[in-house]
Amino acid sequence: MFTHKVDDDISLKLVDHRDADAIFELTVKSRDYLKEWLSWPIFIKKVDDTKDFIKSSMQNYVDNKGMVTVILFKDKVAGIASFNSFDWTSRIGQIGYFLGEEFQGHGIMTKVVRALMDIGFTEFRLNKIEIRVATENFKSRKIPERLGFTEEGILRQVEWLYDHYVDHVVYGMLKDEWVDLN
Numbered sequence: 001m002f003t004h005k006v007d008d009d010i011s012l013k014l015v016d017h018r019d020a021d022a023i024f025e026l027t028v029k030s031r032d033y034l035k036e037w038l039s040w041p042i043f044i045k046k047v048d049d050t051k052d053f054i055k056s057s058m059q060n061y062v063d064n065k066g067m068v069t070v071i072l073f074k075d076k077v078a079g080i081a082s083f084n085s086f087d088w089t090s091r092i093g094q095i096g097y098f099l100g101e102e103f104q105g106h107g108i109m110t111k112v113v114r115a116l117m118d119i120g121f122t123e124f125r126l127n128k129i130e131i132r133v134a135t136e137n138f139k140s141r142k143i144p145e146r147l148g149f150t151e152e153g154i155l156r157q158v159e160w161l162y163d164h165y166v167d168h169v170v171y172g173m174l175k176d177e178w179v180d181l182n
Helices: 015-034 047-062 108-123 136-146 175-181
Strands: 002-005 010-014 067-073 076-087 092-099 129-133 151-162 166-175
Touching: 002 092, 010 166, 010 175, 015 047, 015 067, 015 076, 047 067, 067 108, 092 108, 108 129, 108 136, 108 151, 129 136, 129 151, 136 166
Parallel strands: 092 129
Antiparallel strands: 002 010, 010 067, 067 076, 076 092, 129 166, 151 166
């Protein structure tokens, strides 16, 4: 099973069925916080909903379509970070993430995304990594900006959030740019 130590306090592990209760509990505790920028939290009403997500994520990993990892902070489930999708023809991976509200402000997600970039560019041999974030989600936008991503453009009204559409800003990092930064 895939595991990756980020630092002494943070590690990533491939999501599996044993994580269902902890992910569900984190989602419930952070629901109001998460739903400001994510559409799915209101649909997670019981642990079986989380189990369905995990089952789908595990199948996508087997099919080489994505990779969902659990973020562990001091051995507690703190969030999810993933390659939501891979375009193997163009060698592009798209990263997505969320962190429970109680884990904010420790630099966890910046370290996690940097680790996923290392994995993406070295192990998966991607040429490009993208991150898409709602334009008004300034907290989340800081992560790719901190890591040196290039703002590539705006996708207009690309996501429906309950009662309105939001635009996404697309950030991209090329393998050559990542090598130059490291």
